[in-house]
Amino acid sequence: MGTPAWEALSRHHDDVAGAHLRDLFAQDPSRAREMVVDAADLHLDLSKHRATRETLRLLVEVAEAAGLRERIDAMFAGERINTTEDRAVLHTALRLPRDARLVVDGQDVVADVHEVLDRMASFADAVRGGSWTGATGQRIRTVVNIGIGGSDLGPVMAYEALKHVSDRDLTCRFVSNIDPTDVHESTRDLDPATTLFVVASKTFTTLETLTNARLARAWLVEGLQERHGLSPEDAQAAVAQHFVAVSTAAEKVADFGIDPQNMYGFWDWVGGRYSYASAVGLSLMVAIGPTAFREMLDGFHAMDEHFRTAPFDANAPVLLGLLDVWYTDLFGAETHAVLPYSQYLHRFPAYLQQLTMESNGKSVRLDGSPVRAATGEVWWGEPGTNGQHAFYQLLHQGTRIVPADFIGFVEPVQPLADPEGGAADVHDLFMSNYFAQTAALAFGKTAEEVAADGTDPAVVPHKVMPGNRPTTSILAQRLTPSVLGQLVALYEHTTFVQGVVWGIDSFDQWGVELGKTMARQLVPALTGEAGLDEHDPSTAALVARYRAGRGRV
Numbered sequence: 019m020g021t022p023a024w025e026a027l028s029r030h031h032d033d034v035a036g037a038h039l040r041d042l043f044a045q046d047p048s049r050a051r052e053m054v055v056d057a058a059d060l061h062l063d064l065s066k067h068r069a070t071r072e073t074l075r076l077l078v079e080v081a082e083a084a085g086l087r088e089r090i091d092a093m094f095a096g097e098r099i100n101t102t103e104d105r106a107v108l109h110t111a112l113r114l115p116r117d118a119r120l121v122v123d124g125q126d127v128v129a130d131v132h133e134v135l136d137r138m139a140s141f142a143d144a145v146r147g148g149s150w151t152g153a154t155g156q157r158i159r160t161v162v163n164i165g166i167g168g169s170d171l172g173p174v175m176a177y178e179a180l181k182h183v184s185d186r187d188l189t190c191r192f193v194s195n196i197d198p199t200d201v202h203e204s205t206r207d208l209d210p211a212t213t214l215f216v217v218a219s220k221t222f223t224t225l226e227t228l229t230n231a232r233l234a235r236a237w238l239v240e241g242l243q244e245r246h247g248l249s250p251e252d253a254q255a256a257v258a259q260h261f262v263a264v265s266t267a268a269e270k271v272a273d274f275g276i277d278p279q280n281m282y283g284f285w286d287w288v289g290g291r292y293s294y295a296s297a298v299g300l301s302l303m304v305a306i307g308p309t310a311f312r313e314m315l316d317g318f319h320a321m322d323e324h325f326r327t328a329p330f331d332a333n334a335p336v337l338l339g340l341l342d343v344w345y346t347d348l349f350g351a352e353t354h355a356v357l358p359y360s361q362y363l364h365r366f367p368a369y370l371q372q373l374t375m376e377s378n379g380k381s382v383r384l385d386g387s388p389v390r391a392a393t394g395e396v397w398w399g400e401p402g403t404n405g406q407h408a409f410y411q412l413l414h415q416g417t418r419i420v421p422a423d424f425i426g427f428v429e430p431v432q433p434l435a436d437p438e439g440g441a442a443d444v445h446d447l448f449m450s451n452y453f454a455q456t457a458a459l460a461f462g463k464t465a466e467e468v469a470a471d472g473t474d475p476a477v478v479p480h481k482v483m484p485g486n487r488p489t490t491s492i493l494a495q496r497l498t499p500s501v502l503g504q505l506v507a508l509y510e511h512t513t514f515v516q517g518v519v520w521g522i523d524s525f526d527q528w529g530v531e532l533g534k535t536m537a538r539q540l541v542p543a544l545t546g547e548a549g550l551d552e553h554d555p556s557t558a559a560l561v562a563r564y565r566a567g568r569g570r571v
């Protein structure tokens with residue numbers, strides 16, 4: 019921003035902003051072949067963007083002027099690019115192969131990573147194979163992950179995405195919300211003797227997680243006594259067999275009463291929202307097994323290498339990140355839809371919300387000065403085809419520009435039976451929607467075309483499909499563990515690219531702190547132990563109403 023490269027991009031925007039995708043394709047039909055990128059096993063079609071090859075060239079110049087090359091190198095080398103927390107940003111080290119070496123502060127982090135992965139694998143194998151049992155000697159049937167934010171969204175998203183490769187004799191559940199109904203509903207039909215809890219918290223201070231872990235521990239100890247006749251002492255001792263922890267804070271884990279032997283560590287250079295390739299993925303590893311987990315890490319690594327080494331003009335995360343900047347800052351786009359054509363990816367948009375919005379929802383630059391352009395986008399989405407029957411109307415005919423990512427797979431992961439016995443199987447019926455929607459969004463239907471269908475003239479304007487709505491199509495052969503890793507790394511690096519252009523720290527999250535502090539301070543006001551005078555009038559009135567409703571006037 020403010021650089022000659024940015025000025026050139028702005029001028030170019032004036033030239034292309036008015037062009038319709040129909041015209042862009044008429045002028046340059048080869049864009050369908052040439053505005054594509056292949057990254058590891060992902061094929062990305064960028065041709066349905068309101069951009070030309072010249073746009074991409076100018077965007078790359080913006081990235082170069084912003085120092086993207088240096089920032090990428092600094093991140094991969096373990097420099098402390100998260101300046102406000104004075105930390106390295108090394109989630110990419112979590113996926114380095116065993117024979118790699120990366121020394122940070124005199125320590126080979128690759129050796130550390132693989133030491134933890136090996137311990138996780140032994141544990142996962144023991145649970146899966148039945149040699150790790152609960153206190154009554156029964157094998158574990160349910161793994162309950164207790165965590166929130168990055169300690170929840172990654173594992174739950176990936177578990178749902180890879181359910182088809184998981185051990186179906188085991189079930190994972192995920193408890194995150196401090197709303198006590200969450201832990202209640204997640205445990206009410208479980209047998210404590212066959213339940214294992216994974217308490218995942220980077221800091222091991224998060225109120226939600228520690229509260230839920232305490233509730234779960236009480237449920238376990240009580241249930242083992244009542245349902246299995248254990249003595250209070252034996253039930254208490256059983257916590258060691260039914261609780262493991264994932265954290266960077268060994269002492270706090272021990273204080274909670276979890277045996278440090280049952281703790282799987284990671285490091286402060288892994289941000290919460292970048293952490294599920296670390297020990298935070300323990301519940302996932304138990305579900306899908308160490309081999310599939312390692313395949314997923316290899317997929318992450320393949321995309322890391324693509325990002326690190328591909329020239330910017332053929333670099334998927336670079337181009338996607340820059341196109342997001344293009345729409346956010348030059349077209350005024352405020353939201354970004356992610357629409358996976360895979361029911362298994364139904365939690366992927368929620369996962370991306372934390373990744374992108376916690377990373378890039380910032381309004382000051384690294385040096386503390388105000389940002390010079392709009393940052394961040396509101397990310398949202400649902401799987402197709404469900405969304406088509408709900409919110410696509412706005413995408414097709416609304417007045418807003420909503421860049422959208424369509425993610426689809428050539429092969430289904432479930433065997434198909436075609437109820438009709440025709441040439442098209444159900445996956446074809448499903449995927450025809452994936453292809454149709456981006457075409458309809460790009461090219462629309464003109465008034466002439468609508469009228470030619472014999473439409474009542476009064477209704478013609480209502481049926482016109484304006485088109486010119488930008489989409490990225492991401493196509494992969496099959497939703498494998500590796501492809502999931504590639505997809506996640508793609509978006510991680512896309513997020514980083516945007517942050518570099520905006521000049522912000524994409525790795526801190528100071529904005530979440532104030533609300534947490536105020537919540538803690540408000541507790542005595544809710545119980546009636548403290549007065550309401552020190553609170554603002556609106557909050558005081560609301561709390562008074564709450565108190566009255568709970569009989570605490």
Ligand SMILES: O=P(O)(O)OC[C@H]1O[C@H](O)[C@H](O)[C@@H](O)[C@@H]1O
Nearest residue numbers: 167168169219220221224290530
């Ligand atoms: O893993 P934890 O330390 O429990 O943190 C859980 C989450 O809570 C915080 O409030 C942050 O906003 C998230 O980035 C983090 O993932």
